[in-house]
Amino acid sequence: MVDVTSSAPDLLRTADGRPLKAALAAAQRKAKWRAFFLVLPLLAFVVLTFIVPILKMLERSVNHDGFSSNAPAMVAWFNANPATADIPEEAYAALVTDLKQMQKDKTAGAAGTRINYTVPGTISVFKSAARAAEKMTPPYKDALIASNKMWADPLVWVAMRNASSAYTSDFYMVSADLKRDAADNLVRVEDNQRIYVYLFAKTFVLSIVITVACLLLAFPIAHLLAVLPMAKSNLLMILVLLPFWTSLLVRTSSWIAILQEQGIINDLMVWIGAYGEDGRIRMIYNQTGTIIVMPHILLPFMVLPLYSVMRVIPPSYARAARSLGATSWTTFRRIYLPQTLPGIAAGSLLVFILAVGYYITPALVGGADGQLISNLISFHMNKANWSMAAALAAILLAAVLILYWLYDRLIGIDRLKLG
Amino acid sequence: MVATSPNDAFVAFEHVQKSYDGVSLVVKDLNLSIGKGEFLTMLGPSGSGKTTCLMMLAGFETATHGRIMLDGTNINEVPPHKRGIGMVFQNYALFPHMTVGENLSFPLEVRGMSKSDREAKVKRALDMVQMYSFINRRPAQLSGGQQQRIALARALVFDPSLVLMDEPLGALDKQLREHMQFEIKHLHESLGITVVYVTHDQGEALTMSDRVAVFNDGRIQQLATPSDLYERPDNSFVAQFIGENNKLPGTIEELNGDKALVRLATGELIDATAVNIKEKGQQTLVSIRPERVEFKPEMMPAGAHTIDAEVIEVIYMGDILRAVLRVAGSNDFVMKMRNTLSQTRLTAGQKIKVGWHPQDARALDPM
Numbered sequence: 001m002v003d004v005t006s007s008a009p010d011l012l013r014t015a016d017g018r019p020l021k022a023a024l025a026a027a028q029r030k031a032k033w034r035a036f037f038l039v040l041p042l043l044a045f046v047v048l049t050f051i052v053p054i055l056k057m058l059e060r061s062v063n064h065d066g067f068s069s070n071a072p073a074m075v076a077w078f079n080a081n082p083a084t085a086d087i088p089e090e091a092y093a094a095l096v097t098d099l100k101q102m103q104k105d106k107t108a109g110a111a112g113t114r115i116n117y118t119v120p121g122t123i124s125v126f127k128s129a130a131r132a133a134e135k136m137t138p139p140y141k142d143a144l145i146a147s148n149k150m151w152a153d154p155l156v157w158v159a160m161r162n163a164s165s166a167y168t169s170d171f172y173m174v175s176a177d178l179k180r181d182a183a184d185n186l187v188r189v190e191d192n193q194r195i196y197v198y199l200f201a202k203t204f205v206l207s208i209v210i211t212v213a214c215l216l217l218a219f220p221i222a223h224l225l226a227v228l229p230m231a232k233s234n235l236l237m238i239l240v241l242l243p244f245w246t247s248l249l250v251r252t253s254s255w256i257a258i259l260q261e262q263g264i265i266n267d268l269m270v271w272i273g274a275y276g277e278d279g280r281i282r283m284i285y286n287q288t289g290t291i292i293v294m295p296h297i298l299l300p301f302m303v304l305p306l307y308s309v310m311r312v313i314p315p316s317y318a319r320a321a322r323s324l325g326a327t328s329w330t331t332f333r334r335i336y337l338p339q340t341l342p343g344i345a346a347g348s349l350l351v352f353i354l355a356v357g358y359y360i361t362p363a364l365v366g367g368a369d370g371q372l373i374s375n376l377i378s379f380h381m382n383k384a385n386w387s388m389a390a391a392l393a394a395i396l397l398a399a400v401l402i403l404y405w406l407y408d409r410l411i412g413i414d415r416l417k418l419g
Numbered sequence: 420m421v422a423t424s425p426n427d428a429f430v431a432f433e434h435v436q437k438s439y440d441g442v443s444l445v446v447k448d449l450n451l452s453i454g455k456g457e458f459l460t461m462l463g464p465s466g467s468g469k470t471t472c473l474m475m476l477a478g479f480e481t482a483t484h485g486r487i488m489l490d491g492t493n494i495n496e497v498p499p500h501k502r503g504i505g506m507v508f509q510n511y512a513l514f515p516h517m518t519v520g521e522n523l524s525f526p527l528e529v530r531g532m533s534k535s536d537r538e539a540k541v542k543r544a545l546d547m548v549q550m551y552s553f554i555n556r557r558p559a560q561l562s563g564g565q566q567q568r569i570a571l572a573r574a575l576v577f578d579p580s581l582v583l584m585d586e587p588l589g590a591l592d593k594q595l596r597e598h599m600q601f602e603i604k605h606l607h608e609s610l611g612i613t614v615v616y617v618t619h620d621q622g623e624a625l626t627m628s629d630r631v632a633v634f635n636d637g638r639i640q641q642l643a644t645p646s647d648l649y650e651r652p653d654n655s656f657v658a659q660f661i662g663e664n665n666k667l668p669g670t671i672e673e674l675n676g677d678k679a680l681v682r683l684a685t686g687e688l689i690d691a692t693a694v695n696i697k698e699k700g701q702q703t704l705v706s707i708r709p710e711r712v713e714f715k716p717e718m719m720p721a722g723a724h725t726i727d728a729e730v731i732e733v734i735y736m737g738d739i740l741r742a743v744l745r746v747a748g749s750n751d752f753v754m755k756m757r758n759t760l761s762q763t764r765l766t767a768g769q770k771i772k773v774g775w776h777p778q779d780a781r782a783l784d785p786m
């Protein structure tokens with residue numbers, strides 16, 4: 001007999017002499033094409049509604065042509081000359097040329113907005129300078145500085161040089177609470193202006209708190225669901241899913257009725273005398289409100305993955321552990337809990353990712369200090385600061401992707417069970 | 420070995436009843452004594468309450484009524500982890516997130532045993548089932564038979580004196596099952612442990628057990644050694660459940676001690692041994708094992724009654740020939756013949772006379 005196994009596998013041939021691999025590929029090609037055409041509509045849908053917008057968003061986060069497209073003379077000058085501390089008259093002349101054009105095209109606001117991201121307060125400076133540009137006479141340097149001292153500020157010139165290209169990392173820089181100094185080095189912004197890093201950190205900490213709260217609440221429920229007889233567990237399942245079927249606004253407003261200062265809980269506590277009328281606790285429109293309401297909204301996303309894992313753990317494992325001499329606590333800790341880990345991980349991942357990006361509930365019940373990063377993103381979107389919103393959203397997306405990657409490394413994405 | 424009175428029994432069920440729903444009894448007045456070192460098998464059809472009895476003994480179900488004694492003490496209130504009973508489950512119940520070694524070490528860890536003692540015991544238990552080389556594998560990486568051995572080793576590693584097995588071989592193929600039967604039996608003998616074994620495979624029950632308790636409908640129908648059970652069934656349920664059986668309905672014509680003459684519904688007279696027959700004229704069901712039916716006059720005792728039979732078909736089964744006969748109006752009377760060189764080959768349609776030794780025909784009360 002010919003020793004096939006030890007020779008190279010590409011020597012395997014079909015009966016009519018074709019290489020086996022080629023024959024197999026040919027046989028499978030048709031099936032592959034058919035499968036491809038079947039998923040084509042879905043693929044197109046996903047590309048159009050998901051991938052393209054995300055790419056567009058990512059592009060916006062590094063692209064803003066408000067200045068570069070409206071100040072061609074400045075762009076030319078920046079390209080021709082290296083950065084210097086002392087700005088010569090010809091640069092100011094180019095600026096005035098551009099400002100005159102901006103006044104004609106009514107684009108001074110757009111250019112100012114771009115510079116305003118990194119040097120706050122420059123929109124109005126651009127607008128007034130554009131209005132005055134027609135009447136200015138050389139030397140333009142003195143004329144501009146006389147109209148507003150900011151034109152002498154090296155920070156403004158650093159900002160304009162960086163804005164002379166449409167592609168920029170400035171929005172990520174601002175998202176990290178950084179700015180450029182006069183020598184174009186990255187430094188941290190003043191204490192009272194650091195909002196983004198703090199808000200990112202708060203969003204993550206609150207999301208962890210919410211995830212842990214969900215886990216603690218969901219674990220016993222999921223266990224009950226998994227062990228109760230069918231009829232009772234179905235009823236319980238309906239109770240768990242009920243929030244899904246109720247409008248988010250209704251659920252959130254019912255929490256307002258319960259938690260507000262004149263609400264049910266405070267009334268009850270005052271009535272039983274736990275504290276007086278003046279001791280009413282603020283439990284909503286602040287961070288506490290976010291922490292109480294969010295787990296309620298997200299609970300089903302923790303219960304379902306846990307339940308799907310717990311349901312398939314046979315009771316015989318626990319029985320075996322007990323018969324081997326383990327107490328019920330040891331059985332839980334050493335046998336049951338480790339087997340629910342894929343469910344815990346999946347549920348936590350899901351709840352955490354949802355919490356990190358949650359917008360409506362913090363907006364409704366979070367008050368001033370219960371806002372999360374998505375509320376700030378929405379703020380920028382309302383102000384049409386698309387690039388800023390996009391940069392913040394991209395950072396959030398990156399954080400979520402890193403989490404997925406970590407999950408895959410630690411648990412394995414193929415063990416993800418979502419119900 | 421066999422406990423004769425409940426007092427020297429190692430395990431005793433005393434008037435145990437069990438109901439899950441408060442409406443019907445799953446176990447009805449169970450009385451059973453198991454001696455130390457005995458291999459007792461609970462055998463019965465599905466749903467007859469075998470697992471329930473085992474679970475009550477292990478402590479996972481509580482008896483609705485009655486006492487369960489282990490080594491002279493009432494264990495009704497003792498939680499399962501304090502009973503010190505080894506258990507092998509039908510699906511093995513090996514912890515999937517632990518290696519084989521960790522699985523075996525678990526019962527020793529919860530007993531607070533030192534690491535070196537644990538390692539020695541785990542090694543000994545794995546050697547016992549010839550699986551030491553698999554110590555670092557996970558259960559999912561083992562075949563069914565290998566998992567079975569690990570489950571067995573785990574139930575034995577902490578030296579329990581009582582081991583319960585609930586259909587431990589149910590998922591294995593025939594050859595492996597027979598091999599494992601032998602190994603379990605061997606371990607039972609060499610370790611001197613008491614085993615309560617549940618199965619619904621009667622062959623398994625007969626080959627392995629010291630005694631077999633046949634369950635039906637929540638009651639023990641018969642508790643006896645395998646040979647008694649097979650040769651001297653107490654009632655028609657046991658006779659039908661254990662092995663193949665021919666049944667001939669009739670009435671008692673004459674009763675002389677345990678010798679009975681039975682007139683069949685079609686008028687023929689046959690000899691039988693009365694088992695639970697009280698009086699002449701009673702309805703009865705005569706049961707005869709197919710391998711005890713004879714058709715050659717020289718093989719029958721002198722003066723035995725014979726009855727007419729017609730061969731319907733003969734099935735070649737290798738070691739035996741199985742003839743289906745028409746006897747006394749029924750078409751499913753079976754006779755088994757050894758497949759020897761000198762064996763007479765019957766053909767379909769042939770008319771013969773069949774008979775048997777009176778001891779082999781047991782007149783039982785019809786159920």
Ligand SMILES: Nc1ncnc2c1ncn2[C@@H]1O[C@H](COP(=O)(O)OP(=O)(O)OP(=O)(O)O)[C@@H](O)[C@H]1O
Nearest residue numbers: 439440445463464465466467468469470471472619
């Ligand atoms: N947890 C339970 N709740 C309610 N009824 C049960 C429960 N467990 C078993 N039963 C019922 O009790 C009866 C006996 O069940 P048991 O499991 O003891 O049978 P078994 O003899 O082991 O059968 P099998 O050979 O199929 O394993 C069955 O009718 C079953 O439906």
Ligand SMILES: [Mg+2]
Nearest residue numbers: 469470471585
């Ligand atoms: Mg059972």
